[in-house]
Amino acid sequence: MVRTEPYGDWPSPIDAALAASHDGKPEWVGFVGDEVWWTEPRPAEAGRRALVRRRADGREESVLAVPWNVRSRVIEYGGHPWAAVVREAGPLVVFCEFADQRLYAYEPDVPGAEPVPLTPVSPVGGGLRWADPRIHLDRGEVWCVLEEFTGEGPEDVRRVPAAVPLDGSAAADRTAVRELADEQHKFVTSPRVSPDGGLAAWIGWDHPRMPWDGTELLVAEVTAEGAFTRPRVVAGGPRESVPQAEWAHDGTLLFASDRSGWWNLYRCEVTAGSDGNPPPTGAGAAVALCPREEEFAGPLWKIGLRWFAPLENGTVAVLHGAGVTALGILDPETGDVVDVAGPWTEWTSTLAAHGSRVVGAAASPRSAVEVVELDTRTGRARVIGAAHDDPVDPVYYPEPQIRTFSGPQGREIHAHIYPPHHPARRGPDDTLPPYVIWAHGGPTGHAPLVLDLSIAYFTSRGIGVAEVNYGGSTGYGRAYRERLREQWGVVDVEDCAAVARALAEEGTADPARLAVRGGSAGGWTTAASLATTDVYACGTIIYPVLDLVSWANGETHDFESHYLESLVGPIAEVRGRYVERSPAAQAEHITAPFLLLQGLDDVICPPSQAERFLARMQGRQIPHAYIAFEGEGHGFRRADTMIRALEAELSLYAQVFGLHPPGIATLELSK
Template structure:
């Protein structure tokens, strides 16, 4: 078929917003229960709940939800959550599962194979602040307990909170009695991950850190002895510290302690002699074997019974390998997957993970370490349209001020049914990822394909501060948030225009959360004046003073100390960089999207920003969504947001899109 000639932005595409919504989200928290594989999976069409999925062994059938709606398996610990379930196999009785139900945040026990079984609560409710929350459980049926992280609010403010390791009885006696929850630690650490018990059950290890550190700044590996009655004694610091981020700690089958630390400048894997404190690098490389601990219980490595260790590693996108710690030999997993999520688990010689590639969404993958063969076992990707409509990513390195490298992924327009008129340059959208301590994954994203298949290019920028490229790259953003991220995105946009790859008059910037901040600052900064024709801004940070004064949740309440500097020592930075303080500089049209139940970036900041812009003649639209938090989960919200973004570009870039509702821009 001869492609039809049509201007960029007007191309017709089978990838509509409802298709984007149906494929929004990805499976998480894979685990093994005996020989079974379990994980959580998004359900955008069911109010955004997360289903707990079960795959029985030996070809017993496809995966199925273990719980019907409205059960929603998701934790709110540190607001971004953490591992919300654990399970154990039992001879003759089937699995025992414990999980966190999102609406009430209680911990429940469930025996899926018991006739007439329903989840029964293990923990009580609390009327104080955000209540009681639980994450990263470890089932210990021989003790009749589940050990996990307890987050307990002590007052009405989001920072009135304490976190401890706690033991919850499995008999349900604590369901109405908080006193029956046994605390294992004293609450001296502001943040903790769940305990990892040694193979003999006599020692426990976990991670801890305190304000103002974020976990990628520095964490401590805590080590304790487990007494016969289940107490933790002799708590000591075994590794880590102010200048070393440890992303994960766990035990090998031989009883040695493994951890990923970045003392070398890269998150590498180490074995620790817990008596002498001596560490041994198992595979020293300028690659990341860990990542940012945005959620409690992430797994970048998984020790196997054989003594081998499954690891995620790489510079940029992580891949799955199997490491022989004796020799340092590392064998990577074959297959089409370029992006592995930090959620490894194992069952004997099998490794279970979640992976994606440029032409396939995230799916649950199982690797047989004996044969090296990997196959998809759950959330299998199927192409909803001809994959010729997917973009072909180009991994690029651009250069910014001073010649510094900027990593990015370029997605040029692509549609087999269309070509642009000769001489026309495509519009481009610069996407700033969230975090800002994060990165853009090299995986199929139908939201990106929605735009590229319509003739709009997209470039995802791993600006300075992003993870995946070593600690030095990550720390470029220290006290430079609103400067380096903005400059790097601008440098990529200007380079694409200078190369003749993008229309310099039709550049946009968009982002959510910290990416929303970068987009908003880009509209108000003299460094980018006149560069972007418009911006799409989702659940952003807009007012640094408000954030520093308690306008966000506890986990990130001191994040700005590293991103901006101490507010007491550098109040000028807080004023000079906040978009709210410079709303008078906004001249480009923008779209602002916000969840009304967002505890991370509350909608009050959007209200103040819009009031500051009102009456200045700047075309803009504001869409607020009830029931949505930080990041959108409901299908109807995703549809409205994606279509509104396209409608913005259509108005500003000057092309017609009759397939989406018009966006009313006010001034």
């Protein structure tokens, strides 16, 4: 029987502990012989990332016991943290340990074996870090990205492709690490070696560009000694983003590029020249394999992300789509793509191929991210790891709506709307539900169409959620992505407000009970929205950017230290714009209650920004709460942190909207 009860007061089996236990997703899938391995989150184990293997008989087991944490900190967002090959004694895995960022080698099938360090610890700055390893047994080395701090400042850092000896000789000797190429770019990806071993390809870019603005794809000849000679640029440039490159089995080079306005897949022939150099193969020599107004790649936020994987038969496994993504098999000769049947609406940017098998990670509005394997011979796809197991009856899950709204100047705004949903409750006929507008991070990113128990935590209690893929989001082409160029704090704020107003005007949401929330760049959008609009009754600001001037002047990490050049403009030319848009400088305009959540170990959006912002709010009599979490960085990973954060957020909405959710402690709001 369905009962009528006020929105926000509905009882729900989805509590904060349940949502926290299902936070995160499997990442970095790969084949080790015939086995499939991946990393997955363990919120209850201090938020570590476990390396998981699926044996041939289907058993899943952790490769490394607690507290080993397989996670890289290269560019702070990290990168592919492990690689493995099969030897006579079983698998040999090389992985990056989060605590000290050293590379370790481990043979899990050898009785009594323990991880052995391969790289040294550096006392300088952030030390030595590694990402995207590739094991080359023929050379006795691991080739990867080396990130080396040269001083104490966040930009005192260099990155090069490097080779680490497998014999452990570099564990206490930095000079034993062999650099494969000169330091040509501020940022690089790990080199990919051609099937004959004669050529290597990698990607590089420099400040002030971000990798979705412009990168260069380089190819060099590999000498007998394993050095790269005189690399040449074969694709990319200041206004062309190449986020991934791989060698096909026939020796041709495949790469993703947005030169058409969309990240599409290209192929080019690259051979060594008579003088030992690759010829200057340029854009004219590259052939588009499937030109479409769809994305076949995405933003390179982590080193080693993969959106396509060549197969031995010449076809290519691809992740593609506009807004939502699918796994397909592309025939490079015809340009045809055959998509995999299944319920999945979002494939994450990790993909691997072995023989006729392809493995990736995918989710849907009814399932969290799972490890999915495709047999290309039969066309059958099945879940093989991190299988979604409904922790509650799925009737409590929200039913998303894919919507397109009209914003300022008639521009399209994409969003996912999650109305309140409960199998045994409905709201009164004479009231409208409260809604929370969710602004995603990045801002060069997007909100995926997948099951998120944090969203269900609210919708099952009678609070609607609207995830807005505002201008600047990925998945809709470069033009949509660049709507945010020099407009951060304007377009994102306007688009979120336009969706909120539209929901109110059409009778979907209560205009007096609208909130906004977001983390990182979404935290910025939330704070900026509270400072510049009167749409929202309150907001939840999570590990945010709050002060553009200090952020642009060394108060963040190297990777994003020049990001504002494109998002806001050159600070030397438009410094006033940095002040005008910063919530920290415009705190006096905030009149709505808010909750501010911050990790004390955050080096991307440091707590000093939050503290200065709060100092500006002192004495203004605006109800607010500040919760800082020890041991948390940029993105909360520990179960107890996530539980407290969700419950505090719900309590804020309850107090502001006049709700009475059962079992939630009252958050104390200061003035």
